[in-house]
Amino acid sequence: MIILRWLAVLLIFVIEMVAATLPIIDFVKVQIQDRAELNRLLQFVSDVDAHYSDLLQGFVIIYADDAEQAMLKAAGFNFQVVIENLSDYYAQRAARDRQARQAITHSMGGFRTLAEIEQTLERLSQTFPNIVSKFSIGKSYEDRDIWAIRISDHPNVYEPSEPTVWFDALHHAREAMSGESLLLFAEWLVSHYAIDLTTTRLINSRNILLIPCVNPDGYEYNRQQHPNGGGLWRKNRRKHSNNSYGVDLNRNYSWEWKYDSHDPNSGNYQGTAPFSEPETAAIRDLLAQQTPSMSISVHTHGNEWMYPWGYSALPTPDDDIFRSYAAKIVATNGYTTDTAWNLYGITRGASDDYHYGMYNSLAFTVEIGHFDDGFWPSPTRIPALFNTVQPGYNKIAQWAGAWAEILAPLWTEQQGNGDEWFDAGEIWNLSLFIKNEGVLPLDAWISVSSHTPDIMIDDKPINISLAPRQETLTVPFQFHLADMIDDEIPYILDIAINYEGFTSNEFLKVLLGPPQILADNLATIAVLGQVAPGNFVRIFVDGTAQVTAEVFWSLETTTAQDLPNIEGAVYLAGNIQPLLKGMTDINGQLNWLLQLPKSTELSGKTVYLQALLDFDGKPFVSKLTKVQFE
Numbered sequence: 207m208i209i210l211r212w213l214a215v216l217l218i219f220v221i222e223m224v225a226a227t228l229p230i231i232d233f234v235k236v237q238i239q240d241r242a243e244l245n246r247l248l249q250f251v252s253d254v255d256a257h258y259s260d261l262l263q264g265f266v267i268i269y270a271d272d273a274e275q276a277m278l279k280a281a282g283f284n285f286q287v288v289i290e291n292l293s294d295y296y297a298q299r300a301a302r303d304r305q306a307r308q309a310i311t312h313s314m315g316g317f318r319t320l321a322e323i324e325q326t327l328e329r330l331s332q333t334f335p336n337i338v339s340k341f342s343i344g345k346s347y348e349d350r351d352i353w354a355i356r357i358s359d360h361p362n363v364y365e366p367s368e369p370t371v372w373f374d375a376l377h378h379a380r381e382a383m384s385g386e387s388l389l390l391f392a393e394w395l396v397s398h399y400a401i402d403l404t405t406t407r408l409i410n411s412r413n414i415l416l417i418p419c420v421n422p423d424g425y426e427y428n429r430q431q432h433p434n435g436g437g438l439w440r441k442n443r444r445k446h447s448n449n450s451y452g453v454d455l456n457r458n459y460s461w462e463w464k465y466d467s468h469d470p471n472s473g474n475y476q477g478t479a480p481f482s483e484p485e486t487a488a489i490r491d492l493l494a495q496q497t498p499s500m501s502i503s504v505h506t507h508g509n510e511w512m513y514p515w516g517y518s519a520l521p522t523p524d525d526d527i528f529r530s531y532a533a534k535i536v537a538t539n540g541y542t543t544d545t546a547w548n549l550y551g552i553t554r555g556a557s558d559d560y561h562y563g564m565y566n567s568l569a570f571t572v573e574i575g576h577f578d579d580g581f582w583p584s585p586t587r588i589p590a591l592f593n594t595v596q597p598g599y600n601k602i603a604q605w606a607g608a609w610a611e612i613l614a615p616l617w618t619e620q621q622g623n624g625d626e627w628f629d630a631g632e633i634w635n636l637s638l639f640i641k642n643e644g645v646l647p648l649d650a651w652i653s654v655s656s657h658t659p660d661i662m663i664d665d666k667p668i669n670i671s672l673a674p675r676q677e678t679l680t681v682p683f684q685f686h687l688a689d690m691i692d693d694e695i696p697y698i699l700d701i702a703i704n705y706e707g708f709t710s711n712e713f714l715k716v717l718l719g720p721p722q723i724l725a726d727n728l729a730t731i732a733v734l735g736q737v738a739p740g741n742f743v744r745i746f747v748d749g750t751a752q753v754t755a756e757v758f759w760s761l762e763t764t765t766a767q768d769l770p771n772i773e774g775a776v777y778l779a780g781n782i783q784p785l786l787k788g789m790t791d792i793n794g795q796l797n798w799l800l801q802l803p804k805s806t807e808l809s810g811k812t813v814y815l816q817a818l819l820d821f822d823g824k825p826f827v828s829k830l831t832k833v834q835f836e
């Protein structure tokens with residue numbers, strides 16, 4: 207018993223020793239005059255935040271302990287501590303916010319520990335064995351498994367015929383939200399399988415690979431030092447001969463790798479050779495075997511969606527393609543997008559340059575979160591931060607193969623009274639603007655059918671072949687409206703699209719008679735009865751003037767105020783599409799299509815729409831239009 211007690215005392219002593227030797231790291235802002243002074247600074251400090259430093263503004267952000275700060279002082283640097291003991295700051299914020307909001311979150315400051323990440327992957331593969339499999343891609347320096355999951359229709363095998371889309375996170379051990387975002391995305395995907403057709407198509411036709419923790423040793427080290435979150439270790443845990451630790455895994459890839467730092471203490475130390483680290487070697491081997499057409503490597507923080515190159519200021523040959531895809535994503539989340547070089551400065555040996563340089567994969571590096579979120583955001587921020595990236599992750603997975611989007615329907619009256627509404631007894635043509643949003647060629651069959659004998663459609667399917675990012679207007683489907691058709695109820699046309707061995711359906715609503723005009727002015731927004739999220743409504747503009755339109759919507763408003771001045775009003779310009787360039791209809795009106803937000807939060811709600819138009823340089827504000835969502 208006495209021996210046991212002695213052991214316990216000894217153990218406490220050892221734990222205290224470890225705690226006492228743990229460096230306390232502050233968030234420090236150093237005044238810097240020029241590049242020469244920066245180079246001098248780099249001799250004293252190991253962890254420079256290139257992202258939030260600004261040489262033009264004359265400061266550099268570093269994460270530094272007391273010993274480093276003492277050296278800076280002795281060397282005559284001017285600096286100030288912005289946040290003392292950054293790890294404690296993160297952990298205390300997490301504890302406080304968890305208590306205040308009773309957020310149900312995971313144990314490490316709201317984030318999953320390495321063990322909890324593994325449990326999540328195991329649970330997903332056990333609960334959804336038909337679409338999820340868990341496997342190890344290799345071992346870390348300290349012999350831990352690097353786990354991956356495949357989400358696909360035959361998850362236990364790699365099917366080369368299905369395009370691969372790749373997601374990885376936690377190259378950098380302290381960037382907690384990066385791994386969490388992939389686990390939330392995996393949970394989101396499987397919970398929509400066999401429920402919504404789009405996600406079902408996605409999972410059936412892709413090899414979706416997710417590697418939520420590339421750097422298990424560094425991540426576990428952070429938990430050991432800071433079990434409540436806030437650990438600031440970045441690199442892996444390789445031990446160097448000078449007793450320092452770690453290689454920056456996101457500088458250890460071979461594309462334009464260069465030995466530019468001989469200091470293994472540096473937070474960006476690139477290692478002794480490309481792929482010197484078992485973690486990056488494991489990624490390299492899996493990439494060679496299951497090469498993605500698109501990929502995302504997740505980091506934090508900065509609210510950025512970056513693409514290659516990082517090693518060079520020159521644009522890649524695919525710069526336009528990167529730009530157009532990134533623009534669609536940042537329209538959903540307001541992130542900044544550009545090359546890694548332009549946003550971050552030179553980064554050699556990073557994973558996105560390797561994915562793209564070696565395999566031509568369209569590779570993005572995502573930096574989740576705002577400056578204030580830091581490396582360990584408040585757990586109450588996790589859902590909101592995930593929402594900033596989820597649409598982009600989903601789109602990248604879709605675009606990684608062929609992906610058909612119906613941009614708009616085009617209706618043309620063939621036989622009838624000449625007005626632009628559907629009336630009983632008329633014959634109409636329906637053509638579809640379809641775009642292949644994906645990076646692989648689309649070869650699809652499309653058919654249109656009706657759910658009622660009152661609408662008869664020539665149901666011959668048509669074939670379309672579209673190169674990547676190409677769009678077309680299909681040959682028309684003709685449909686006849688019965689003479690005795692009831693004009694009160696909406697009719698549904700069912701558009702079936704078959705490609706990659708899978709059929710998905712979209713639905714178009716046909717309402718007879720003129721639409722209910724809810725606002726009438728020089729410009730009107732016409733709404734065909736009730737609308738569903740994601741539907742198109744038409745905006746009619748009198749005259750043939752050169753018009754540009756911006757549309758805002760809001761949940762709350764008073765009619766006295768214009769929407770752009772109302773807090774919470776959402777700008778929708780990114781979703782405005784001309785029905786047909788320069789097209790005027792039979793009444794001399796310009797037709798525009800406005801796609802309503804797809805958010806399910808809008809179900810059952812009333813929103814207000816307002817168009818801001820520009821007629822040959824003269825601004826015009828339409829009346830507010832109330833729209834009731836189904």
Ligand SMILES: [Zn+2]
Pocket residue numbers: 378381505506
């Ligand atoms: Zn990072």
